Amino acid sequence: MDKNTKIYIAGHNGMVGSAVWRALSRLGYDNLIGKSSKELDLRNQDEVARFFKHERPEVVIDAAAKVGGILANSEHPYLFLMENLQIQNNLIDSAHHHEVKKFIFLGSSCIYPKMAPQPLKEEYLLTGSLEPTNEWYAIAKIAGVKACEAIRRQFNKDFVSLMPTNLYGPHDNFDLRTSHVLPAMLRKFHDAKANNEPVELWGSGTPMREFLHVDDMAQAVVHALEHVLPEHLYNVGTGKDVTIKTLAHTIQNIVGHQGAIHWDRSKPDGTPRKLMDVSKLSDQGWQAKIDLDAGIKMTYDWFLENQKSIKMNVL
Template sequence: MEKKSKIFVAGHRGMVGSAIVKDLENQGYTNIIYKTSSELNLINQQAVASFFESEKPEYVFLAAAKVGGIIANNTYRADFIYENILIQSNVIHQSYLNNVKKLLFLGSTCIYPKLAPQPLKEDYLLTGLLEETNEPYAIAKIAGIKMCDAYRDQYDCNFISVMPTNLYGFNDNYDLQNSHVLPALLRKFHEAKINNQSQVEVWGTGDPLREFLHASDMANACVYLMQNYNEKGFVNIGTGIEISIKDLAHLIKKVVGYKGDIIFDSSKPNGTPRKLTDITKLTNLGWKYKIELEEGIRNVYQEKFTLNAE
């Protein structure tokens, strides 16, 4: 990828896509194309075809997706499988038709079986049943990985896939109905602090273990792999470090400066017990994360709730 190569970042307004754009710009890439969803509806096959035919991007980062937390995944099951399959199918197929030099597809570690051995190795894909609450989304993402591999097999396309762990960072979604656990907890604790609430309720028992990666690190890994990885299959992107939801809640309480109590509601779903990625493949390729969790949470909290107080 040359500094003047034409690069299309699909989904540039989301946390993942915007982080990739920022990393590319920081590294001196000057020819980045992006379209808002109102300018280019990636679900529309003809619109995507017209875009690729006119713009002819050389490299594609496929970060566009319909995403959400447990509630959203479980409530809008049809939307999650339908929209994600359409988005990735349109972009991947048009990348082939228009001779894109390389495409990077972003998935999620929810593609792994619910009870897969830990840590999660890339080889564990399709070895067991998925977590029920986000099965439609996971199946869409698995289809994206396999589609990239199929186009590599049949057409010799250099399409690669990456599976980031749980992400957080700037431009995250803080909607309590649709967000992931870390931004949801940040908002809950912040609002409890400014409203002088005596307690904060956290879903589940607090026992599940999760791994978190700052979006800036994820983006840097994606650009690194676009430059250095050209194989079939996919690469986990993570830290290889996990924390319980209970410990995460207490860490966020500390960062926010909240003084009340934390109540865990065990009647609410826990989700998958553990989701720790095996990052051996990524480490062997020469990349490692830089931002530690507490530092990252402090940066995000300051940017979202202190500098830009809602």
């Protein structure tokens, strides 16, 4: 891949998109394009088509999505389904019609069935029912995966999908109404430490989750950019998981919170376990490098430095 290749990063201001931008910039890629949602509404098909016609990107990295945790997905199912379909369909179709050479579609491990065998393999897609608390987002992402596979199969184009496990890191969402589990915990323990209060967490703490630092995810995108991968779908993760209770105690120690932790068992746990089988991408030469404890410490340091400027709504 030439360092002057014109690369459009959709969602470049988000956690994943900004990490990809940083990674590519460090490697010397100097022809990167990014548009804010005010400059380009990715839900609008005509706007997206005009953008592709004018800019003619050679590579597209789709890191744009409507995202949120269990609460946000449960309260706004239509929004999570429709907006994600609109965003990815417009990008994929315009990329196809404007002769984009490589398209990298980023999704989520929630595309796999709730009760699929562990660890999750790519071939488990569409073999069972989804987790109800985020099925709307998952269905949209499955449609994106299949669209890229269809273009790859019918037109022999280099469209590839990367499905990361739970991501965290700089520029994460710390809004307690819409954030995912790890940033929500960081925020809760931080606030509780400041107020000398106990922390209340959802569920039993027994589900197991895998977490990947967003800078590792960015390196996986770089790997997909610089190599022709032989298959259309790859899991991206560490291949290691922890219980939510272990995660809570790890974050509590890093933040320095001294109080009690109360588990609200009336709240949903979600999927019992979500561990990714990352052997396919590993076989292609990529592996995660950032240890979970170190990654959480890096994320909390970033949070402390930027808390005045990030989204900090309360419940």
